[in-house]
Amino acid sequence: MxxxxxxxxxxxxxxxxxxxxxxxxxxxxxxxxxxxxxxxxxxxxxxxxxxxxxxxxxxxxxxxxxxxxxxxxxxxxxxxxxxxxxxxxxxxxxxxxxxxxxxxxxxxxxxxxxxxxxxxxxxxxxxxxxxxxxxxxxxxxxxxxxxxxxxxxxxxxxxxxxxxxxxxxxxxxxxxxxxxxxxxxRRLARAILFAFIAVLLTAAILYPVIQRLMRRVIELSASLRDANLEMLSVLGSAIAKRDADTDAHNYRVTLYSVCLAETVGVDLKTMQALIKGAFLHDVGKIGIPDHILLKPGKLDEEEYAQMKQHVAHGLDIVRRAAWLADAEAVVGGHHEKFDGGGYDGHHKAGEIPVVARIFAIADVFDALTSHRPYKAPLSFDASMEILSRDRGTHFDPQLLDAFAAIARPLHEALTTRGEDYSHRELQRVLTRYFRMDIETLLARVPS
Incomplete structure (x- = not known):
């Protein structure tokens, strides 16, 4: 053995x-x-x-x-x-x-x-x-x-x-x-001693079996984690390619979001929900017709109403898989605005999940600084100026201030070092926050 x-x-x-x-x-x-x-x-x-x-x-x-x-x-x-x-x-x-x-x-x-x-x-x-x-x-x-x-x-x-x-x-x-x-x-002491000996002898016989089974559970859990992350990446990249002909957008918005979340100190569970949601934020666009999704100009009122439906489509998709359920906060809330003027108009400020407020900043910033079928990329300063104008209306003021402090070096690294660098950084993030090592597995065992 x-x-x-x-x-x-x-x-x-x-x-x-x-x-x-x-x-x-x-x-x-x-x-x-x-x-x-x-x-x-x-x-x-x-x-x-x-x-x-x-x-x-x-x-x-x-x-x-x-x-x-x-x-x-x-x-x-x-x-x-x-x-x-x-x-x-x-x-x-x-x-x-x-x-x-x-x-x-x-x-x-x-x-x-x-x-x-x-x-x-x-x-x-x-x-x-x-x-x-x-x-x-x-x-x-x-x-x-x-x-x-x-x-x-x-x-x-x-x-x-x-x-x-x-x-x-x-x-x-x-x-x-x-x-x-x-x-x-003496009888009491013998009873205690015999109980200890019986348990220890039984354990000595079963220990190798338990050990091997636990090891196998860990290996299978790690394989399941890898499969889930691959599914997450493939699903997110598929819709990103349909929208922008590349999955670099998903890499960047995820990294922007993670860095901002690290700056403000979110916990592990929240970070995992943010990463899943960042990958899948626009997964509902799979249900939006190409003539709307790829339209080079501004959408009319009817087209915009159809475009907004990608949030409902996305929620329907992530709710079908238990492992993706915690992505719901980002998928359903990343178009909400801090002052309540977002897609559904029913949530504002702290009513919007923190992961959605974080991601909204990263998503808009990357959209401004990236090429789209309907626009050329803006400079870093111009993009930050636009974000600043929407401080307290579209964006959480405290989160936006935290992002402003880290945005320039992060943007320079992700735009000058290429997609391979973004991919490597993303893999490092996934390894850090989705470990299924022995400590993580055993931490889930009830006491």
Whole structure:
């Protein structure tokens, strides 16, 4: 399998490693959360089952004294409770470290603490001071809490005789053992480690395949870009040749527009829309009859009305291709005027897209300085004078001022160095703004 050359494909490596790492973290987090949830449920069940079991055992040995009158004052329940817990060791996973017995009226009649349990004084005090309302004997309650950084469970378990008659209630504190908590931590760590290993092993197997597929996508994207740019150039040049017998006009207006856009600082997406629109600004002229399009004199009113239809024809053409859709702003707006007196007369100033305002300056300037069937070229100074007269009416004043600052050297270069120079400069522009390299492609991948 071909290796990916460096450093061109480093961003691809970076993306794959980042995505694999994030996936590993996600899966490890899910595994850890699952283990944690399962262990907590198991701990919850263990606490409840142990409390219910101990409550049943205590009722079996002390139910008679709980049911006897005066149990709250004679100490009989406390004595039975002391004998009940004597000699019992703490289960390995944890156990009831403190308990308070309440009679059926909710009065505390006995309390005990496990002799091996140290700490959690606040919790024990809270447990000893609890009171249980009468009538809350139907179910077992268990609520997890953090006390001094340790997880414990407060439980309330009904004390019932065999006939389901309530004798009272036990409030208990269940604490997992240190051994159980250590094993819990180990299981959690193993789950995270196994998730990482599984993801990394899977990635190691799939990485070359993903790498090759990504490389192929990049190559196909670059080929598609080149095909689209060729289509753009051919389509624009075809109509330019019909109008002026050369495609140099398209080259020049595109370069004028790009230089002005660079001067005022448009973003990449806007620049791409401007370039496409510059190439295709007059594509709708394909629908204009030759006797109007190539007429050497001034158009009459009816002919001018037909000529204006090239904007609608152009919009209809570019809207048929998704890749050309962003050329619509220039194609549809390059004959608008800053004061609202353009073709449709409905847009003015900032309502006209900036790409159309930029292109309008470049288009008129090149038309003035170029040969046309109906006119000879004007000098640079004469052309700029005409543009200046229309400052604020036809043209955006700020954009026109920016163009005036760069126009002379640009015009001299494009008119004295020939069409080959314009073509080379245009190719450089296309390479700069329509790259489909690895960075551009990967920038489109959602995070």
């Amino acid at each position: 071909d290796s990916i050359p460096s450093p061109q494909y480093w961003p691809l490596h970076k993306l794959l490693i980042l995505r694999i790492g994030l996936t590993a973290l996600l899966l490890a987090g899910l595994a850890a959360a699952t283990v944690y949830w399962v262990e907590r449920q198991q701990l919850h069940r263990a606490a409840v089952e142990l409390a219910q079991q101990r409550a049943a055992e205590f009722v079996a040995v002390a139910g008679d004294v709980l049911d006897a009158p005066g149990s709250e004052t004679n100490g009989a329940v406390q004595a039975r409770l002391d004998r009940f817990v004597r000699g019992r060791s703490m289960p390995r996973d944890g156990g009831l470290v403190a308990a308070t017995i309440f009679d059926a009226g909710g009065v505390a009649v006995a309390h005990v603490e496990h002799p091996d349990y140290a700490g959690h004084a606040d919790a024990l005090t809270r447990l000893a001071s609890q009171s249980v309302a009468a009538g809350r004997n139907a179910r077992t309650d268990a609520s997890p809490e953090q006390i001094d950084g340790a997880r414990v469970y407060f439980l309330q378990v009904p004390l019932e005789k065999a006939d389901r008659r309530a004798l009272g209630r036990v409030a208990a504190l269940y604490a997992p053992s240190a051994a159980y908590l250590a094993e819990f931590d």
